[in-house]
Amino acid sequence: MRKVLLILSCVASIAAYAHESPIDHVDRRLHFSVKGNDLVLQYSLRQTPRAALLEMRAMDENRDGRISLMERKQYFEARSRRLAGLLRLVERNKTMPFEVAGKVVLRPDFSQEFLFSAHLDGAENLEFTDGFSRRYPGVLVLEKSNSVPKSPLLTIRESPKMLNKRGHVDLTVLEINIKRDK
């Protein structure tokens, strides 16, 4: 019986100065797991303090300089939905849409952690494309995971379709293979 999640990990130490300086990098960490018949994706975006500060312009609906709980909730709900719409999971011609599976968690290093899930319907050989990374490139880290008993084996590889430009991942495309105990 397979008990182990197999996740690759890489930490790219591409410095933020790979770009011309006015561009804020978005560093992302992806963590995939399989729960039941769902592929669960923990998607973390780390922004620069400058980007985080200016992002409040978009949150502050009433322009009072403060972010109320309601403004925060509405902004991040909308952002989660937008982001989910930019993530693509495909097996052959069948698309499995990601749905928002939890609240956004904000971290002191100006990270935003999103939680998404997609129904697999038995799919095993998938292609994952992060459309958000196309417009907001940066360093990509795929997180390793702890072993989870009885969970399927998950293998993730870089797809030949993956793009890079000026020293960082420009479009994240991954091949995900899921092996379950028969």
Add this chain to the structure above:
Amino acid sequence: MTRVLQSLALLGCLPLAGVSAFDDSASTSDLVHRLAESVDKGAYAPSELRKVAERGGVAVRVAADLLDESKPERASVLCQLIARASRNRNAHEELLKLYDPAAHETFYTEKGMATERKIGAVLDWKEWPPLFQAVAIRACPRFTRAWILKRTSDSSDQSVSRAASLIEEWSRWISFGNERQHRGTFLAMLVSMAEGEAMKASIRLSTSILAGIEHAHGFSPCCGSSGWLERRTRKVPEELRGKSAETCPLLGIVRKALSDGSPLVRAQACRAIASFSVTFPNEALELLLKLLELEKEDVVRARIGSSLASFPQDQRAGAAALKLFSGSDNAIVRREILYAMAKTKWQTRDAIMKEAFRSPDEGVAGVAMSSVTKEVGPEIRDRILSISKGFKDTSPDLVDALGRLGDPRALPYLRRCLVDEKRAVLRAKVAMALEGIEGGDTDKLIEEHFIRESNRDVRLQLIRVASRRRMQGVVPTLLDLASDHEAADDFRAEAIWGLGNFPGNRVESLLLNLSMSRGLSALYSTLALTKLGNPYASAALEQLFLAGSPSERMIILALLGEARKDHPLVQRGLNSSEFAVLLGAAKAARQLGSEKYRRSLAKVSGDPHVKALLETGMRDVPTLAFYLREEKL
């Protein structure tokens, strides 16, 4: 293949079973305790510290409980942790509330004083952990301020040295735009310190207090612009600003220091006085001029010279600079005056430059060249051209100066440089200098050299210059490059954008074709068509903007500005919450310069979050401030 992709490819096949990561489930308390234990056991790894520091305010709170004077190694590592984790204190209050509520509680509430007291207790330890000053300023500023104030009259060496080092660290923190909470109370603390006995006995404490005034009252080396200074001095509490120069307690400290027996103190006072050039410009300048009459020490005279730059419009400052320059043999003093003069409107500029060329040694002539503008008088102009006639090597200062002069008589020297110079970077500089020199001879030189130039960067520069000069002769080359799918991206982009300077059916037809393609050529050809006023381009540009990355949107806005083409995208960009887009839009709006955009820019400046951004020393923020408020960079 990048390192990212290599890593992915390599690691993609490796079974990494059972390796723990994404350790976010571990509590911050556990992580900090684990870190302390690993230090106690001598098994500490710096990567561990970095990871825990990302936990921010909670990590600070937990680490504060574990500081122990009897365990110096543990204290050293925990202080590094606290310094890193509490760096967030420079963040805007609303941002802290969102991302690090524990840090917000520590730094912004009374409850947080409990943590400050625990960390601040280290101030009384016999030995401070390394670089503890940074910890004190970042993590327990209120406690530290009270601790320093208790030492106002303590003249013992250790007390004075510790107080001075804390004030120096706080000044640095402020000078980088990090202090959002305590600038006013820091200045009030300096006033109290200056009244005590401790300052009288210590040159170091005196200079640290003066540097504190310089940074906290107004000046910031990373954003040392006039608008920045004005904004910062507005935020100094009323009682410290004073209603007049006589009643301003901060200026009083500086005034007194100008007559101190130590040249180091007087020199620092000269720097501090520059921060009063907005609030009390007359009095501040008069104090400097008065000191200049008596001052004999070159270290102070050099500082007076550089501080005169804070009075760029005041002709008294220009006259004083000339007098100081003529009466000084010291190259440092002379260079400081020339640097100071670069952005002034002094009428004595030419006279100072003339003096500089009379004794040009020890780098004086090079600095003088950097002050040359198109407006210099005929005597200086002839002098520089005459220097170029006899100059054999390529001097970057001279090339730049000739470019700014824009005088065709400089062509023989620039031609020689372009042909004989082996270093491509200097040839590129010559190409840039040629842009400002009008006339057919310059066009001919550019065209000739473009054919023989071997270096790609210099060729790129020549293409740019030729198209900006609207040299018809270069159009066939631009058309070839623009159509060449094998050409490097930057060459192609430059050529396509350059074609926007040449109206005509052949050019527009090619640009229209390219605009139907994808990627870079579509972007630049649509922009070039916009520059040419093609009716198709506006809607297409909007589509590209909406689908583009921040980088592409910034390019669109910056080039609309460069072409002086108004477009609804500029207003859209001004509303953006992305820095690059806002920067591009502000630049474009400023270049377009209409009343509509002046109002829009003022509105952006008044946005609470943009205001918060402008208060920081973050990268490129001074550039944004420049476009928003026409500040001097």
